[in-house]
Amino acid sequence: MNEFDKVRIYGDEILRRKAEDISDFGGELNDLTEHMVEILFAYNGIGLAAPQVGLSSRVVVIDQSLGEEVDDIITLVNPAIEIFPGECTIEEGCLSVPGIWEEVVRPERIVCRYHDLEGNPRELEANGMLARIIQHEVDHLEGILFVDRLSSVKRQLLARRLRELQEPEE
Ligand code: CO
Numbered sequence: 001m002n003e004f005d006k007v008r009i010y011g012d013e014i015l016r017r018k019a020e021d022i023s024d025f026g027g028e029l030n031d032l033t034e035h036m037v038e039i040l041f042a043y044n045g046i047g048l049a050a051p052q053v054g055l056s057s058r059v060v061v062i063d064q065s066l067g068e069e070v071d072d073i074i075t076l077v078n079p080a081i082e083i084f085p086g087e088c089t090i091e092e093g094c095l096s097v098p099g100i101w102e103e104v105v106r107p108e109r110i111v112c113r114y115h116d117l118e119g120n121p122r123e124l125e126a127n128g129m130l131a132r133i134i135q136h137e138v139d140h141l142e143g144i145l146f147v148d149r150l151s152s153v154k155r156q157l158l159a160r161r162l163r164e165l166q167e168p169e170e
Helices: 027-042 128-141 152-166
Strands: 047-049 059-063 073-083 087-092 102-107 109-115 121-127
Touching (some): 027 059, 059 128, 073 128, 087 128, 102 128, 109 128, 121 128
Antiparallel strands (some): 047 059, 059 073, 073 109
16 A cells, blocks of 8 residues: 555645646546546545645546446546535535534535546536535645534534544554
8 A cells, every 4th residue: 555545634734735737638647537536436435636645636536426326437627616606505524534524505506617637628517416526626626624614613613533633643
């Protein structure tokens, strides 16, 4: 197991970095996304951003079937989100913040503009759970974690558990 085979956990500084745009579409990007999909499945996740596997690049993989089907992965390269008015509350978790699930308020409907693996510009309109996952993953590229989006009261209630993630006992 090398350093890229493990999901980075809360407290790892790479999760707080703004990730870099991808400008080379080719073999390396394909290798990275293939690896990310492997990790996503290994951890039974539905979304993963490159910083979570230790690479500060603007790449996200999402299982559009939300765990229902074997192969319905969408890869978003250099994604940017435009939001529509209207919010909703959905419970979120994160492979980088294991064991914590909290309701988060976010815009309900979005358009995501991104590049596919060949570098073609694409657009995806989404609402509900898919819109939620895209927003969560794109946050990762900005160094933002879902717990940052909780109220300060909720964050205070979680402070101890977050500290334990950050400083695991030997
Ligand atoms: Co996450």
